[in-house]
Amino acid sequence: MTELPKAYDPAAVEPDLYEDWVAAGLFHAEPDGSHLAPHARGDGEPFAIVIPPPNVTGALHIGHALTNAIEDAMIRRARMQGKNAVWIPGMDHAGIATQNVVEKQLANEGLTRHDLGRDAFIERVWAWKEEYGGRILGQLRRLGSSLDWDREAFTFDEQRSRAVREVFVTLHEQGLMYRGNRLINWCPRCRTALSEIEVDHSDDRGELARFRYPYADTDPATSGADGEGGIEVATTRAETMLGDTAIAVHPDDERYADAIGREVRHPFQDRTFRVIADDYVDPEFGSGAVKITPAHDPNDHAIALRHDLEIIDIMADDATLTDVVGERFAGLDRFEARRQVKEELDALGLLLGVDDHEHAVGHCSRCGTVIEPRLSDQWFLEVRPLADKAAAAVRDGRTTLLPERFERSFLEWLDDLHDWCVSRQIWWGHRIPAWYCPDGHITVTREDAPTACTECGQGGLVQDEDVLDTWFSSQLWPFTVFGWEKPGDTTPELETWYPTAVLETGYDINTFWVSRMLMSGLWFLDEVPFRVIYNHGMVRDQYGKKMSKSFGNVIDPLEFIDAFGADALRFALFQHTSPGTDVPLAPEWVEGAKRFTNKLWNIVGFGLRVLDDTRPGDLPPRDALALEDRWILSTLERTRAQVEDAYATWDYARVSAALYHLAWDEIADWYLEAVKPRVYGDDPTAKATAQAVLARVLDDLLRLLHPMIPFVTEELWRALTGAAGGPESLMVASYPTGRPEDADADAEAGFAAIRDLVTEVRRFRSQNGVAPSARFPLTVSSSSRQVLEAHRTLVASLAGLSEVTFEDALTERAGTSTIVLDGGQAQVELAGLIDVDAELARIDKELGKAQGDLRGVDGKLGNANFVDKAPAEVVQQQRERKADLERSIEELSAQREALAAIDA
RNA sequence: GGGCGGUUAGCUCAGAUGGCGAGAGCGCCUCGUUUACACCGAGGAGGUCGGGGGUUCGAGCCCCUCACCGCCCACCA
Numbered sequence: 001m002t003e004l005p006k007a008y009d010p011a012a013v014e015p016d017l018y019e020d021w022v023a024a025g026l027f028h029a030e031p032d033g034s035h036l037a038p039h040a041r042g043d044g045e046p047f048a049i050v051i052p053p054p055n056v057t058g059a060l061h062i063g064h065a066l067t068n069a070i071e072d073a074m075i076r077r078a079r080m081q082g083k084n085a086v087w088i089p090g091m092d093h094a095g096i097a098t099q100n101v102v103e104k105q106l107a108n109e110g111l112t113r114h115d116l117g118r119d120a121f122i123e124r125v126w127a128w129k130e131e132y133g134g135r136i137l138g139q140l141r142r143l144g145s146s147l148d149w150d151r152e153a154f155t156f157d158e159q160r161s162r163a164v165r166e167v168f169v170t171l172h173e174q175g176l177m178y179r180g181n182r183l184i185n186w187c188p189r190c191r192t193a194l195s196e197i198e199v200d201h202s203d204d205r206g207e208l209a210r211f212r213y214p215y216a217d218t219d220p221a222t223s224g225a226d227g228e229g230g231i232e233v234a235t236t237r238a239e240t241m242l243g244d245t246a247i248a249v250h251p252d253d254e255r256y257a258d259a260i261g262r263e264v265r266h267p268f269q270d271r272t273f274r275v276i277a278d279d280y281v282d283p284e285f286g287s288g289a290v291k292i293t294p295a296h297d298p299n300d301h302a303i304a305l306r307h308d309l310e311i312i313d314i315m316a317d318d319a320t321l322t323d324v325v326g327e328r329f330a331g332l333d334r335f336e337a338r339r340q341v342k343e344e345l346d347a348l349g350l351l352l353g354v355d356d357h358e359h360a361v362g363h364c365s366r367c368g369t370v371i372e373p374r375l376s377d378q379w380f381l382e383v384r385p386l387a388d389k390a391a392a393a394v395r396d397g398r399t400t401l402l403p404e405r406f407e408r409s410f411l412e413w414l415d416d417l418h419d420w421c422v423s424r425q426i427w428w429g430h431r432i433p434a435w436y437c438p439d440g441h442i443t444v445t446r447e448d449a450p451t452a453c454t455e456c457g458q459g460g461l462v463q464d465e466d467v468l469d470t471w472f473s474s475q476l477w478p479f480t481v482f483g484w485e486k487p488g489d490t491t492p493e494l495e496t497w498y499p500t501a502v503l504e505t506g507y508d509i510n511t512f513w514v515s516r517m518l519m520s521g522l523w524f525l526d527e528v529p530f531r532v533i534y535n536h537g538m539v540r541d542q543y544g545k546k547m548s549k550s551f552g553n554v555i556d557p558l559e560f561i562d563a564f565g566a567d568a569l570r571f572a573l574f575q576h577t578s579p580g581t582d583v584p585l586a587p588e589w590v591e592g593a594k595r596f597t598n599k600l601w602n603i604v605g606f607g608l609r610v611l612d613d614t615r616p617g618d619l620p621p622r623d624a625l626a627l628e629d630r631w632i633l634s635t636l637e638r639t640r641a642q643v644e645d646a647y648a649t650w651d652y653a654r655v656s657a658a659l660y661h662l663a664w665d666e667i668a669d670w671y672l673e674a675v676k677p678r679v680y681g682d683d684p685t686a687k688a689t690a691q692a693v694l695a696r697v698l699d700d701l702l703r704l705l706h707p708m709i710p711f712v713t714e715e716l717w718r719a720l721t722g723a724a725g726g727p728e729s730l731m732v733a734s735y736p737t738g739r740p741e742d743a744d745a746d747a748e749a750g751f752a753a754i755r756d757l758v759t760e761v762r763r764f765r766s767q768n769g770v771a772p773s774a775r776f777p778l779t780v781s782s783s784s785r786q787v788l789e790a791h792r793t794l795v796a797s798l799a800g801l802s803e804v805t806f807e808d809a810l811t812e813r814a815g816t817s818t819i820v821l822d823g824g825q826a827q828v829e830l831a832g833l834i835d836v837d838a839e840l841a842r843i844d845k846e847l848g849k850a851q852g853d854l855r856g857v858d859g860k861l862g863n864a865n866f867v868d869k870a871p872a873e874v875v876q877q878q879r880e881r882k883a884d885l886e887r888s889i890e891e892l893s894a895q896r897e898a899l900a901a902i903d904a
Numbered sequence: 905g906g907g908c909g910g911u912u913a914g915c916u917c918a919g920a921u922g923g924c925g926a927g928a929g930c931g932c933c934u935c936g937u938u939u940a941c942a943c944c945g946a947g948g949a950g951g952u953c954g955g956g957g958g959u960u961c962g963a964g965c966c967c968c969u970c971a972c973c974g975c976c977c978a979c980c981a
Contacts (some may be wrong), residue, residue, distance in 0.1 A: 007943065201978080208981085234981060248981095282980060290981050299979050360978075373979090409907065409976070507976090538975090546975090575929085576917075580909085582975090584916060587929060593945045606940030649920090657918075657928080672940070680939090759947090765935090766947035772936060800938080852924075864963035872964085874923055881925075 004719060005609060008601035010565025010594075014711045015166040015580070017862050018141055024726040027146045029086035031496035036084060044084035048497035049075055050478050051087065051147065052505045053155060055094035056129050057101045060139035062539045063506060063548060065557040066583060069708075070147045070536055070652065071504050075146055077647070077707040077711040078501070080735035088481045088496060089137065089147035093156035095470035096190055096366045099428040102128050125428050126457075139558060144566050144710045153481045155473040156430065161653050164430045164473045165446060166486040167524065172434075176382040177422075179434070179442060183301045184421050185818075186374040187364035188319035188334075192425040193378050195469060196418060197511045199362040199371050209356035210234045211345045213247060216263035216272040217654070231259055231275065232287040232352060236359055237296075238345075239337035242268065242325040243314040246292040250305055251277035267348055268341075269326050276307050278533055284514060295375045311375065317425075318352070319372050334372070337638050379423040379432060379466070386519035387417045393518065399528040402650055403580035406535055408511060417515075422469045423642040424443070429467030436462050436562070475516035478529035487524050494525075503530035506538060507580065537582035560574050560590050567593035567709035575660075596660060597712045604716040607698045610679040614691040615721055616699035626686070627754075627791055628674040629693040630747035635666050636700055637742040644738075659705055667697060670755065677797050697719070700736050707735075753784035753823065754795055760819045760826065761799040768817070768834040775802035776833060781810045782824030812894045820888050840899055844854070847892045854885040 005012075021027060033044035035467040049071050054064060071087060078085040102125045103113055108406050113121040118789060138148065153160060171177040184193045210232060219228035231247055247264055249256040256275070280303060281290050294304030295313040304311055314325050319334045328344070329337050345351040362371035391414040393399050401407045423432060433691055435443040437453035438460050451459050476484070478500055482493035499521070505514060514533055521529030539555075540546055547554045560569040571593035576583045619625070625633075639662040646654035669696075678690035698720055706713040710731070717723065717730040757780065765772060778801050782788055785806050788795060792804045810818065817834065819826040830836075860866055860878055867875055 004940095006941080073957090178945070280980090285980060292981095297979075297981080299981075302979090359980085405908070412907085413977080582909095586916070586930090589916080591943085592929060598943045599941065602941035602944085604940085609940070645920095653918075661928090668940080669945085762946055769935080772946070773938070856925085860962085863961065867961080869961040870923080877923085 004601065004605040004716075006605075008565075008598045008712060010567065010597070010711065011562070013715045014142075014144070014561075014566055015133045017711050017714055018144060020725050021146065021729065021731060022149065024729065026729055026731050026856045027087075027148050027149050029084055029148055031083045031084075031492035036082070043082045044845060045082075046496045046501075047075070047078040047083040047085040048500040049087045049502060050481055050500055051089050052503075052509070053090045053092040053153075053474060053477060054136045056091050056133035056136075056154075057094060057098050058136045060136050060143075060557055062557050062585065064136070064140070065143060065569060066536055066573050066577070067504060067506065068140055068143050068538050069573050070534070070577065072143070072145045072573070073652070073704075073707040074502060074504065076710060076731065077735060079146070079731065080706065080733060082734065084496065086151070086619050087145075087147050088151050088153065088654075089140070089145075089149060090153035090477075090481060091133065091137070091155070092474050093154065093429065093470060095424060095429040096192065096426055098129075099426050099468075100123060100190070100366060102428075113427065121427055121485060126500065142558065142561050142566055143570070146710075151481065153477075155470070155477065157481070159485065160473055160476070161430060163476055163480045163485045164468065165526040167520070168433055168468070168472075169444055169446050170487060170524075171381060171870040177444075178380055178382065179377065180380050181375060181377050182380065182421075183295075183373055184376050184378055185362060186317075186319075186372045186376065187367065187369050188269045188317065188372055189367050190426065191317045193376055193421050193423060194364060194371070195421050195471075198365045200365045201360045201362055203358050203818070204361040206236050206359055206361065207354050208234050208236055208359050209238045209342055209345075209354045210352040211238075211241075211342075211350045212348070212352060213244075213264035213291070213675050214267070216265040226452060230350070231256075231264060231289050233289050233291040234286040235291055236357060237334075237338060238341045239321065239329070239332075239334050240293040240296050240314070241291055241341060242329060242337070243293045243295050243312040243322065244291045245273050245294055245304065245310040245312060246307065247273070247275045248278045248281050248290045249275060249288060250281040250283045251279065251700075253281075253283045255283075255288060259289075267350055268344065270702065273310070274866050276309075278303050278306065296373055298373055301375070302543065313375050315372060315374060323750040324765070347846060374471070378421050379434070379464075381420040381422055383417050383420050383519065386523050387414045389522040390414055390515060390518040392527050393522055398526055399518065399531060399533060401533045403533060403578075406507060406510070406580060410515070413511060414515060420469075422472050423464075423466040424469055425466055427467065429470060430473055432464040432466050432468060434464040440620060442747065471512055471516055474513055475520045476524075478517055478521055479525055484525070498525065499528050500530045502532040502534050504534045504536065508537040508538065510535065532650075535580050536577060537580055539583045539585055541585065555585065555587075560587075563595035564590050565711065567597050567712050571596060571709050574652040578654075579650050579836075581653075596664070599664055599668060600701075600709075600712060601716065603672065604698055604702070604720060605665060606672055607694055608719055610675075611691050611695055611720075614619065614688075614695050616695040617692070619692050619696060620689050624685075625693065626678070626688055626689065627747055627750050627787070628671060628794065629689065630742075630744045631751035632666065632674075632697055633693065633739075634744040634748050635662065637739050638695055639666075640700070640704065640736055641738065656708060658702075660706075663701055663705070667701065670751075671697065671797055674751075674794060677793060702730060703733060703736050706730050706733075744801060750784070750787040753782070753787055754791055754798070756822050757782070757784075757788060757795060757826065758799040760821055761801065764817070764819050764828065770833055772800060774833070775800060776828060777801065777803040777805065778819075778826050779805050779807055779810060779827055780821075780824065780826040781807050782821055782826075784823045812898055814898045816898070818889060818891055818895050825891065836899055841897070842895065843892050843896050847889065847896070850885050850889050850892065854882065854889065857882045857885060 036044050052067060065741065067862060075085050075087040106113060108843045116124060147524045168177060185196065185199045212230035212232050214230040233247060235241060249259065259275045261275050262275050264275065265272050280299060281288065292300045292303055292309065294301050294309055312324060314321055315334065316322050322330050322331050323330045325370035329340060332340065342351055342354060363369065364371055387457055391411055393412060394401060401410055412772060433444060433446065435450050437443065437458050439456055440451045443450050443461060453461060479494060479498055482498055483491035484494055503514060517529045521527065536867055538546060558567055568590050572585060573583060575593065630803050639658050643655050646658060650807040675690045675694055678686045681687060702713045702717045702720065714730045718725055723729065725849040761778065764770065780788060789806050796804050815830050817828045817830050819828065857878055861882060
């Protein structure tokens with residue numbers, strides 16, 4: 001059989017295997033299942049995942065690595081289980097993000113997008129996309145992602161664009177999509193409206209400026225001076241006072257009972273406004289009087305609507321002040337205006353003080369600029385009916401959120417969701433299918449170029465300049481990727497794979513994306529887009545800190561793949577991955593995972609060396625199997641069940657832990673050692689049996705591990721089975737199902753007895769400085785005598801003994817040392833083996849510990865409550881432990897005496 | 905201001921429905937070139953399970969409370 005290189009070299013294996021898989025078409029799926037491997041044909045339960053489409057601007061970062069590793073494991077396992085599994089690749093055009101990147105590039109050339117003009121700019125973005133945009137998809141291949149590349153989609157390609165227009169028009173026809181003049185979040189740098197969730201709030205250190213509005217009926221010459229004849233207000237944004245149109249106080253606030261209805265005079269503008277009463281005002285805060293700026297604050301806007309106040313918009317697109325504020329401040333940037341307004345107020349004697357004030361400030365999630373609430377004409381989607389459907393689907397379990405504890409906040413969010421501002425004042429994105437006639441009537445249509453206004457019939461229509469929020473198209477992803485273009489559409493792909501099996505994504509985009517897919521899927525297809533929402537955590541560094549460019553702790557997954565291989569990176573991620581749990585990642589852990597792949601390499605490498613031409617296949621009859629065979633098969637089956645169980649709770653950390661333990665601690669450390677006497681021995685029957693079992697064990701191990709670490713397992717499996725590659729691949733081999741008949745408690749107990757004895761002998765060596773190579777005889781007395789005696793050769797081989805003999809009871813003799821076993825003891829002839837003084841010291845130490853433990857157990861057993869009320873078996877355990885301790889104390893004391901005698 | 909998660913060995917984390925005589929990986933110490941692997945093997949040291957109180961025969965696990973840490977949501981000027 002093939003000899004493997006001594007150490008695993010991922011770089012020499014991974015790229016070729018990936019190409020081989022692609023060439024063999026193993027990633028591709030057909031709705032009718034015609035692609036399925038023979039073992040699965042005729043079954044083929046549909047199992048689809050759509051990739052969370054990465055931004056075209058993106059490069060693979062560690063979060064992508066996590067998402068794609070998990071999804072790949074899901075898909076690969078489903079595929080091996082004979083499901084009709086498909087994983088759809090694609091990218092998101094990522095409106096603002098992409099536009100920003102290209103604008104930055106233009107800025108390097110000293111240009112703005114306006115210098116190019118709309119059409120040229122968009123052309124430029126497409127060119128950029130062609131040149132750099134595909135980068136991340138290539139990087140996904142390095143990870144081993146088994147995406148069906150024949151089905152790649154893009155949120156801004158023609159097919160998806162048709163669906164977007166159709167959805168917009170349909171929603172408009174349904175009366176849910178409307179144009180309105182409302183207060184929205186405006187980013188002055190991106191110069192566009194943003195939705196609520198595109199605004200990040202942070203607690204910033206700011207200020208609270210207090211100043212006084214003089215009453216209109218007081219003398220301007222004196223009213224400013226000293227607190228007389230005015231009303232005190234406070235603000236964190238002093239410049240907004242230029243757009244104030246009222247002062248509000250609480251209706252029950254006695255301090256202001258007389259003030260209500262009075263007029264105040266604007267210090268910088270030739271106008272006055274009233275003091276009004278509104279419940280919104282908190283009398284406890286500040287002076288209890290609030291200045292009202294309807295055009296620039298959501299609460300103020302609401303109050304303005306209730307009281308029919310004048311609304312004055314004081315800002316331009318770039319957050320400089322417009323002429324309406326008056327000559328003194330017009331044209332100033334908002335922050336400069338803030339400073340100067342305070343100055344002028346102070347000059348007039350109206351400023352009462354400026355205090356430090358920490359408060360939540362909204363920032364643009366794309367560029368970090370401070371958001372300006374602003375009144376604006378935008379397109380809105382009335383989300384209530386859609387959100388209600390989505391919430392109902394979560395509540396009745398049509399879709400399940402993992403971890404479950406996320407469900408509550410997800411539902412609360414859906415329950416008080418506000419209308420979605422979908423229009424963006426940028427160029428890169430789906431143009432809004434609305435046209436305006438010269439009279440301002442709106443025509444929303446599926447046509448490319450409508451010629452007549454639907455309201456008044458006149459021509460000269462001009463299309464809305466705006467584009468849609470990028471999430472508007474990605475919300476349709478789970479069905480547009482399967483060919484859906486309009487309500488009622490059906491395709492074989494949709495019929496087979498919609499709803500998808502699971503939507504796997506970080507919890508950070510539940511609101512942006514997941515909720516909206518749920519809403520639109522239910523609205524347009526009347527069916528949830530996915531049965532399960534699996535939320536993975538965020539990848540953090542080894543100190544638990546979020547990875548971000550500004551911290552400089554970002555880890556590039558490609559560097560890990562180069563250094564340790566994709567499998568190592570994947571396995572390291574899996575080892576810490578449970579639903580909703582953040583994943584800390586340190587280089588040493590990837591290194592550790594690499595060691596695991598190397599261990600696996602050597603485990604199978606050993607197999608290849610000793611299997612001769614044995615391939616995995618049927619096993620000899622059970623009664624021909626050795627104890628260690630039955631033990632490992634039982635352990636394998638038990639682990640397989642644990643893995644199954646862990647997968648049922650989507651807990652990859654437990655899956656990887658169970659398989660790591662199986663491979664390293666059970667197979668490598670014990671089974672391979674236990675099997676050596678037979679495979680190196682000259683009993684052909686015993687050898688053949690060992691080989692058959694070993695082949696089976698290695699085969700199953702590789703199958704179980706393949707979804708997580710596809711490359712190394714595939715390479716080894718081909719060597720083990722002689723598979724030629726291409727369609728003969730572990731990728732489409734069957735995933736192990738249960739073999740309940742392999743469960744064998746007797747064999748596990750028997751092997752455990754052997755293991756305990758061997759471990760004790762090794763401990764004896766280590767503690768007494770007896771070389772591992774030293775051979776010596778051992779006499780054993782044990783309750784497990786039967787099984788130990790029957791496997792004396794194995795015991796001798798594993799423990800490095802020259803001879804093992806058995807007696808019913810050992811008698812203490814000078815010059816021997818006793819090894820205490822779980823179910824008995826063993827005796828070593830010490831002559832020439834050990835250092836007596838060291839041994840005495842060791843015994844003293846053990847004696848001390850045993851005596852301490854005994855006191856503990858005695859205390860427990862002396863407690864009447866414990867003895868009476870604890871379950872009998874628990875009490876029994878303690879009694880046994882007490883007996884054990886007493887016995888070992890006795891033995892140790894005897895040994896001590898014997899040794900002391902030799903010493904003397 | 906709400907909500908959620910966390911606090912277990914030097915580090916990062918496991919520890920279903922309370923029975924633990926508390927585990928793993930890395931790190932640390934001792935020994936080791938046995939024909940799978942030094943990307944290794946054998947053995948070992950190291951924990952008042954954040955503090956306090958409670959329930960229980962028994963609590964790392966349940967209850968109360970306090971203290972930190974992290975995240976999400978939120979219109980208090």
